[in-house]
């Protein structure tokens with residue numbers, strides 16, 4: 001496995017059609033994906049994720065801009081399968097063939113040693129099932145077989161389109177641990193999803209797009225908009241509490257269940273009440289969840 005390959009998208013743009021009927025599927029997209037971590041490529045359905053990945057893998061020509069692996073486009077890679085492994089959509093395997101046969105055909109076509117078949121079957125936990133026909137495979141087993149094909153060339157980069165879609169909880173747990181291990185080996189892992197909640201426990205970095213444009217790039221933690229954090233507080237003497245909060249310059253609203261203080265920190269609100277001699281009956285920090293932040297960024301479509 002060649003070490004440390006960075007994926008670079010530079011002003012990548014794709015327009016389908018021309019004139020008034022044209023669609024800007026991807027517009028001026030620029031970001032990098034670093035090795036050694038898992039990057040989630042997120043956006044609602046139709047945001048342009050698949051088109052971006054297809055351009056990265058040389059399957060669709062960009063209208064302008066570039067997508068490269070360490071500065072080299074997919075089509076110019078000297079050894080594409082040992083640089084990049086990909087699983088773009090639920091791969092269609094011939095139901096009458098065994099998993100091992102499928103992998104042997106791929107390996108032979110790519111000039112890879114036959115021994116890789118056994119290695120990747122074991123890597124994805126299918127070693128017991130290699131001689132079974134794929135027609136009898138569950139969706140989870142097919143996903144594993146897709147990963148096995150992507151890993152045949154022992155690639156430095158893995159590009160996976162919605163790999164968690166349709167998996168059961170056990171399959172999700174397995175793929176999380178598996179991708180984590182691959183990233184720890186120094187590989188570059190790019191995983192697309194239209195649901196943040198699906199990949200939240202798996203990714204280190206996020207790239208979020210909507211309508212083909214970049215709207216957020218950063219660590220998973222950077223999505224937590226702590227500046228919008230709220231404190232929910234209440235007191236038997238609510239009027240005294242409100243006077244104390246007003247005097248301290250807080251903005252708040254009163255609801256049946258308590259007072260919601262905007263842009264506040266629970267400790268500071270508690271101190272304000274204490275200094276004013278107000279006894280509290282409840283005090284808690286309400287953080288904006290990652291999913292809420294994601295939906296706020298992408299708009300209502302994210303709920304699809």
Ligand SMILES: Nc1ncnc2c1ncn2[C@@H]1O[C@H](COP(=O)(O)OP(=O)(O)OP(=O)(O)O)[C@@H](O)[C@H]1O
Pocket residue numbers: 016017023024025043044045046047048049050051052194
């Ligand atoms: N071959 C094509 N011809 C015309 N329009 C296309 C083509 N492929 C994609 N589009 C349009 O480009 C936009 C982005 O589609 P894309 O499939 O890349 O989004 P996506 O984020 O992957 O969504 P999904 O998760 O639903 O696949 C959509 O408006 C889609 O209709």
